[in-house]
Structure formats: structure tokens, C-alpha cells
Amino acid sequence: xxxxxxxxxxxxxxxxxxxxxxxxxxxxxxxxxxxxxxxxxxxxxxxxxxxxxxxxxxxxxxxxxxxxxxxxxxxxxxxxxxxxxxxxxxxxxxxxxxxxxxxxxxxxxxxxxxxxxxxxxxxxxxxxxxxxxxxxxxxxxxxxxxxxxxxxxxxxxxxxxxxxxxxxxxxxxxxxxxxxxxxxxxxxxxxxxxxxxxxxxxxxxxxxxxxxxxxxxxxxxxxxxxxxxxxxxxxxxxxxxxxxxxxxxxxxxxxxx
Amino acid sequence: xxxxxxxxxxxxxxxxxxxxxxxxxxxxxxxxxxxxxxxxxxxxxxxxxxxxxxxxxxxxxxxxxxxxxxxxxxxxxxxxxxxxxxxxxxxxxxxxxxxxxxxxxxxxxxxxxxxxxxxxxxxxxxxxxxxxxxxxxxxxxxxxxxxxxxxxxxxxxxxxxxxxxxxxxxxxxxxxxxxxxxxxxxxxxxxxxxxxxxxxxxxxxxxxxxxxxxxxxxxxxxxxxxxxxxxxxxxxxxxxxxxxxxxxxxxxxxxxx
DNA sequence: TCGTTATTTAGTAAAACTTACAAAATAAAG
DNA sequence: CTTTATTTTGTAAGTTTTACTAAATAACGA
Numbered sequence: 001x002x003x004x005x006x007x008x009x010x011x012x013x014x015x016x017x018x019x020x021x022x023x024x025x026x027x028x029x030x031x032x033x034x035x036x037x038x039x040x041x042x043x044x045x046x047x048x049x050x051x052x053x054x055x056x057x058x059x060x061x062x063x064x065x066x067x068x069x070x071x072x073x074x075x076x077x078x079x080x081x082x083x084x085x086x087x088x089x090x091x092x093x094x095x096x097x098x099x100x101x102x103x104x105x106x107x108x109x110x111x112x113x114x115x116x117x118x119x120x121x122x123x124x125x126x127x128x129x130x131x132x133x134x135x136x137x138x139x140x141x142x143x144x145x146x147x148x149x150x151x152x153x154x155x156x157x158x159x160x161x162x163x164x165x166x167x168x169x170x171x172x173x174x175x176x177x178x179x180x181x182x183x184x185x186x187x188x189x190x191x192x193x194x195x196x197x198x199x200x201x202x203x204x205x206x207x208x209x210x211x212x213x214x215x216x217x218x219x220x221x222x223x224x225x226x227x228x229x230x231x232x233x234x235x236x237x238x239x240x241x242x243x244x245x246x247x248x249x250x251x252x253x254x255x256x257x
Numbered sequence: 258x259x260x261x262x263x264x265x266x267x268x269x270x271x272x273x274x275x276x277x278x279x280x281x282x283x284x285x286x287x288x289x290x291x292x293x294x295x296x297x298x299x300x301x302x303x304x305x306x307x308x309x310x311x312x313x314x315x316x317x318x319x320x321x322x323x324x325x326x327x328x329x330x331x332x333x334x335x336x337x338x339x340x341x342x343x344x345x346x347x348x349x350x351x352x353x354x355x356x357x358x359x360x361x362x363x364x365x366x367x368x369x370x371x372x373x374x375x376x377x378x379x380x381x382x383x384x385x386x387x388x389x390x391x392x393x394x395x396x397x398x399x400x401x402x403x404x405x406x407x408x409x410x411x412x413x414x415x416x417x418x419x420x421x422x423x424x425x426x427x428x429x430x431x432x433x434x435x436x437x438x439x440x441x442x443x444x445x446x447x448x449x450x451x452x453x454x455x456x457x458x459x460x461x462x463x464x465x466x467x468x469x470x471x472x473x474x475x476x477x478x479x480x481x482x483x484x485x486x487x488x489x490x491x492x493x494x495x496x497x498x499x500x501x502x503x504x505x506x507x508x509x510x511x512x513x514x
Numbered sequence: 515t516c517g518t519t520a521t522t523t524a525g526t527a528a529a530a531c532t533t534a535c536a537a538a539a540t541a542a543a544g
Numbered sequence: 545c546t547t548t549a550t551t552t553t554g555t556a557a558g559t560t561t562t563a564c565t566a567a568a569t570a571a572c573g574a
Contacts, residue, residue, distance in 0.1 A: 061378070085318065087278070208550095209534090209554095210532075210534085230549095232542040232548070233551075234539065234551045235542095486571090487521075488520090491522045
């Protein structure tokens, strides 16, 4: 989006997008036992917040969320879930609106009458990606886009702290009911690697021996004949996902304890 | 809402309510092993659908949902949960809009330009009440308000069939994680009565002996010294909810199997 | 008054599942 | 060829769930 397109979006965006409703995405990034969260520095409020956007009048909510994540990270087709809608009247703090700042940034007057500066209800989605595979983009709304370690997040603008908390909570609940790992692990991985993934996302230790047994019992994994070399230790077997069972589990759910 | 107020709502409602966003409520009613759903006959589309409404610009989503349920049923302070937000572009079928019908019903022209007739994203809530304690109201939007047996629902307008399905699904999942029964059972009830409540909501039989034991083990129930007379049979003990544990369980969740 | 009957409720054995841990297997380094 | 760290199998103990039995009991009617 260039300068002219951005100005048109500000002035006439409500013709193409649904006004008063936005989407915010908590995009979690995993790689190598590290869990991060994608944040943008918002040009209008000069603080960190979740990436978000508006819904095209022709899109479903899921498609809009998917597009927003794709535009920010370049990643497509990932685990994406709606978790809650936020609509407290004070969530956006429109009272703090600064007409001068708006003019400096947009070159437009009467910002407080703009469709963007009005009561907005936001649908929260969360997603999980492999952050090493992403290519981050900033846009006209943001001056920075960056991954933050989940344990060292800055204070976020609006009600986004609450959003992250609830996204994390839902993610951890859903980990016990849906399989995860596809797109987050290499095509061939060891039992230790998939256990580390779950441990990092859940934020707790799992039994070295019992946890992988459960995944195997659920039929989610194919044992391969290859092994991985990890130095002066017994070489662990490689596994891949049984894509049939995995997709079935995504649809029908699983029970993991 | 009288005729004049209704016309003002149609013409200027967007000043007080958030446009493009609505709330729809799946209000389940339980009494005596019967499960019903509250439906209204929509004046504008002449079919059955879920009761709904708009969000005042000063309200939270929960407050709006609570108000909508109260206006329909007279009941306050019940189990109310947001479950999902629906935003498919074709969910409202605005293409079917009938200008003539609109004029007959509202006496207004240019209906298709009205704020009510535009892309609307709806936040779904579900609630559970005792239908014998409700006093139903119709309003300017509905010609009828009625309880339907859950197994004999008519085809609903818009995407409300899908909403009911997802509300029911969420309700049944949450039954295992939150206590239920307060406001749905008399202050003093037998173990058979609370089991029947869970059986009806879950749509399946539970073990006569084991299920109540779980509730007791969770500390949710107080055993009273009184008994209930049920004719030529052993008189069952009466129980009441341990309100402290019950409220704690509402906050922190429980694990019921 | 006393069986009969239907229901509540305590009790328990079997089964299933979870958890904790021991020990064997093994790859590579020294 | 011993040492070391890790994977992986196996299993015993502990816990929870499930299925079922039998005792308790309230009222009815013979």
C-alpha cells in the first residue's frame, strides 16, 4: 500500500471494509524451543500492539484473519482459530485521540469524524507459525514489526494485553484437543523434538517417556526407518505426521492428557 | 418501544448503537427434563430466528447480551457465555431485501440505504434459564416469541441453524468445565433431579450412582437433613448448592468426566 | 401388620488409564 | 572398549472410571 492508496483507505475504506469491526491476531511463533509473539509498533499511538486489520465486505472472518497474517508474515495456511470478540466501550480509548497527530500523519483534517476513529469491536484470532520461516512486513499503519520473546513482552496498547492472555489460555486448552506440529516441525522429526514443542507451548515439562507414547497411541505419527545423528548419543528415530489421522484429528478433535 | 420510538430507532439508531455489529442469543430453557430454545418470528423476514439486538455504544458485549435476554424473558443474572462470532458475507442474505415489504412495515422509503440493512457481523451468546420462570415479550421486530422443544425446531432464518448447532456444542463442552444448576433447579433438590438436568442438557444417560458421587466429591453440594416424599419409594435426601464452592467453580473451572 | 414394589444410595470389584521410574539399547567420543 | 548422554522399552504402583450388587427405605395394598 503506497501513500495514495493509504489515504484512499482512510477516506473511503468503509466502502470496501466493514466499519466498526476489526480483527486482531495473536500470532505465536515457535522455533527451537523458543516461543515468540509478533507485535507491531503502531504509527498512530506510538506503542506496541497486536497486528490487526479490517474485514473486506466480501470476506469471511477466517479469510480476513488469514489475509492479515499472510500480509504480515508471508505465511499461509497455518493453524488459525477465532478465540473471542472484544467490545468494551473503552477498549480503544478514543478519548485520547489527538487531532494534531492525525493531521501530521495523514495530512487530513477532521480525523475524529473518520470511520477509523469510532467505536470498534474486534474479533480475536490466534495463529501459530514457525518464526524462522516468516518474512515480516511493515505497512502504513506500523513503523516496526518484530518477534518478542513470550516472557518479555512490552506493555501493549488498547486491550491487547488482555487479548494475548486470553489467546494464550485458549491455545493451551486447545493443545489438548487438536493436534499441532505440522508447519512447526521439519517434515521428519524426533520424539524429543515434538515433545519440546508441546512443552514450550504449554509452558511446562512433560514426561520424556509417557508423552510420546500418547501421540503414538493416537496414531498421529509414522515411525520412519531413518534416524537422526545427534552426536555422542543413541540416534533417535525420525517420525513424520500421519497426515490422514492428523487431518481427521483436526476435524474431530482428540483427547490428550 | 412504541411505534414512534421504533421509527426513531430505525432512522437514528446508529447514533446510540454500534452499527454493523449485532448480538444473537441462543437462550436454552430447562424445566422438568425438558429442554427448549427461545425463538422469535421475525417481522421482516416472516420466519423463525434467534432473538438478537444491537449493542449500545456505552455497553460491553456481555451487558448487551444480558439486556437482550432480560428484555425477551424478564430473567436476569443467568448463565451467559459468548461462544463465537459470525461474519460470513452471505449470512444475512441482504440480496433478498424487499423494498416494498420494508415500506409496508416501517412506512419509510430507501430501506436499502438504512443502517440496519447492511453487512452485519453477529456475536453469538448462549444462555440457560428455567423456562417456567420466564415471561416472554414480543417487540417491534418480532410478531411472536415462543419456546420450542429442542428436538423439534423449525428451519431458522439467516445462519441461525448453524449458530444453534455451535451454541449447543459449546454448551455441552462447557458443562464439563463449569457447574450448572443454580436458577435451573429449586433451592432444594434431589440427586436424581440434578442428574436429570445434566442428562437433558448433554442429551445422554449418566450413571445413576456414579454421577452424583462426582458432584459430591467436587464439594458443590450440601446434604440437607430434609427428604422429599416421592410416593411409594425410598425418600431421597435433599441437597442445596454450596454457593461458595459453586462460585469458585464458576471462576476457576472444574473437571467433570 | 406385613409383604411388595420402585427407587435411592452405599459399597466394591474389575477395568482402564496415568504416572513414575528402572533398565536396556545405542551412538560416538576418548 | 569404556564412558557418557540420550533414546526407548518395559513395568509396577497408583489413581480414576465404570459396572454392577445389594442394602435401605417409603408407601401402598392385601
